[in-house]
Amino acid sequence: MYKWRPGRLFWKLLLALWVCMILSIAGVATYFQLTGRGPPPSVDGIARIGVLPVAPLVSAGVAILVTGLALAWYLSRPLQHLRWALRRIAEGHLDTRVQPLMGRRSDEIADLAQDFDRMAVRLQQLTESRKVLLHDISHELRSPLTRIQAAIGLLRQDPAQSEAMIGRIGREGERLDALIEELLTLHRMEAGVAARERVDVIELLYAIAEDADFEARASSRSLVIEAPGQFVADVNGDLIYRAFENVIRNAVKFSPEGAVVEVSSRIVGDGRVLETVVSDRGPGVPEHMLESIFQPFTRVEGQEPVHGAGLGLAISRRAMEMHGGQVVAARRAGGGLEVVLTLPLRDA
Ligand SMILES: Nc1ncnc2c1ncn2[C@@H]1O[C@H](COP(=O)(O)OP(=O)(O)OP(=O)(O)O)[C@@H](O)[C@H]1O
Numbered sequence: 001m002y003k004w005r006p007g008r009l010f011w012k013l014l015l016a017l018w019v020c021m022i023l024s025i026a027g028v029a030t031y032f033q034l035t036g037r038g039p040p041p042s043v044d045g046i047a048r049i050g051v052l053p054v055a056p057l058v059s060a061g062v063a064i065l066v067t068g069l070a071l072a073w074y075l076s077r078p079l080q081h082l083r084w085a086l087r088r089i090a091e092g093h094l095d096t097r098v099q100p101l102m103g104r105r106s107d108e109i110a111d112l113a114q115d116f117d118r119m120a121v122r123l124q125q126l127t128e129s130r131k132v133l134l135h136d137i138s139h140e141l142r143s144p145l146t147r148i149q150a151a152i153g154l155l156r157q158d159p160a161q162s163e164a165m166i167g168r169i170g171r172e173g174e175r176l177d178a179l180i181e182e183l184l185t186l187h188r189m190e191a192g193v194a195a196r197e198r199v200d201v202i203e204l205l206y207a208i209a210e211d212a213d214f215e216a217r218a219s220s221r222s223l224v225i226e227a228p229g230q231f232v233a234d235v236n237g238d239l240i241y242r243a244f245e246n247v248i249r250n251a252v253k254f255s256p257e258g259a260v261v262e263v264s265s266r267i268v269g270d271g272r273v274l275e276t277v278v279s280d281r282g283p284g285v286p287e288h289m290l291e292s293i294f295q296p297f298t299r300v301e302g303q304e305p306v307h308g309a310g311l312g313l314a315i316s317r318r319a320m321e322m323h324g325g326q327v328v329a330a331r332r333a334g335g336g337l338e339v340v341l342t343l344p345l346r347d348a
C-alpha cells in the first residue's frame with residue numbers, strides 16, 4: 001500500500017518557510033540595531049499600524065514576498081512544462097520529452113518528469129509496433145486475396161480448370177480463416193482476459209503429442225514424449241493448449257522426413273515449475289533471429305515455404321507470459337531447434 005513519506009520537495013518547502021521566518025526576524029533585529037531603539041511596547045514615537053510597528057511588518061512582508069515568489073517560480077515552472085508535455089502527447093506528438101527542460105533539478109518533480117518520459121517512450125514504442133503490426137496484417141491478408149483473384153481470373157479464361165481453381169480458392173479461404181482466427185486469439189490475449197481453471201497440464205501435453213504424432217506419421221516423421229505423472233495448475237486450458245501446440249507443431253512441420261521430434265517435460269523449482277523442452281532436427285533458426293521469431297509474422301528466410309500464418313510463436317509467448325511463464329528458443333547442438341517452455345504453478 002502507498003505510504004506517504006516526507007520527500008525532497010517537502011523539505012525544500014519547509015526550509016523555504018523557515019528561511020522566510022528567519023529573514024523577517026533578521027529584518028526586525030536589523031531595524032532595532034540601526035535605530036538603536038528597543039522592541040515595541042517600551043518605545044514611543046515609531047510608526048505603527050494599529051499597535052503593530054510598521055518596520056517589522058514591511059520587513060516580513062518583503063521577505064515573504066521574495067521567498068514566496070522564488071518558491072512559486074520554482075514549483076510552477078516545471079509543472080507548466082509537464083502540462084505542456086501532456087498536451088503535446090494528447091495531440092499525438094509522442095516524441096515529446098520533458099526531462100531536458102528540468103535542468104539539473106533533482107526532486108519529486110524531476111522524478112515525475114523522468115516517469116513521464118518513460119511513459120512517452122513506452123507509448124511511442126507501442127504505437128510504432130501497432131503500426132508495423134497493422135501493416136503486416138494488411139500485407140498477410142492481401143496475399144491470399146490476391147491469389148483468390150488470380151484463381152478467379154484463370155477460371156474465367158479457362159473454365160476447364162474449374163476443379164483446380166475452386167480447390168485453390170477453397171484453400172486460400174481456409175488460410176484467411178485461420179489467419180483471422182489467430183489474430184483474434186492474439187487480440188483477446190492483448191486484452192489480458194482469460195478465465196482460469198484447474199488443469200492437468202501433463203494430460204494436455206499428452207493429448208497434443210498424440211495428435212501431432214498421428215499427423216507426423218502421415219509424413220514419415222514421428223514424435224516421442226517423456227513427462228512426469230501430473231502437474232495440476234490454475235491456467236486457461238485453451239491458451240496453454242495453443243502455446244504448447246504451436247511449438248510442437250512447428251517442430252513437426254520443420255523436421256525432415258524420418259526425423260523424430262522430442263518432447264520432454266520435468267518438474268523443477270521444488271515442484272512449482274513445469275519445464276518442457278521441444279527439440280527437433282530441422283533447419284533451426286539463425287542466432288540473430290532466436291528472439292524475433294516470437295514477433296508476429298516473422299519467418300526465417302530461405303526455409304522451404306512451409307505455409308503458416310506466422311503468428312504461432314507470438315501466441316505461444318503471450319499465452320505463457322499471461323501465466324507468469326516464458327518460452328525461449330535456442331539452437332540445438334548437432335542441428336535443429338530447441339524451444340523451452342516454463343510454466344509456474346501460480347503467477348509470481
Ligand atoms: N522448429 C522450428 N525450426 C525452424 N524454424 C522454426 C521453427 N519454429 C519456428 N520457426 C521459424 O519461426 C517462424 C515463426 O514461427 P510461427 O510458429 O510463429 O509461425 P508459422 O509456423 O510460420 O505460422 P503459424 O504457426 O501461425 O501457423 C517460422 O515461420 C519459422 O521460420
Ligand SMILES: [Mg+2]
Nearest residue numbers: 250308312313
Ligand atoms: Mg507455427
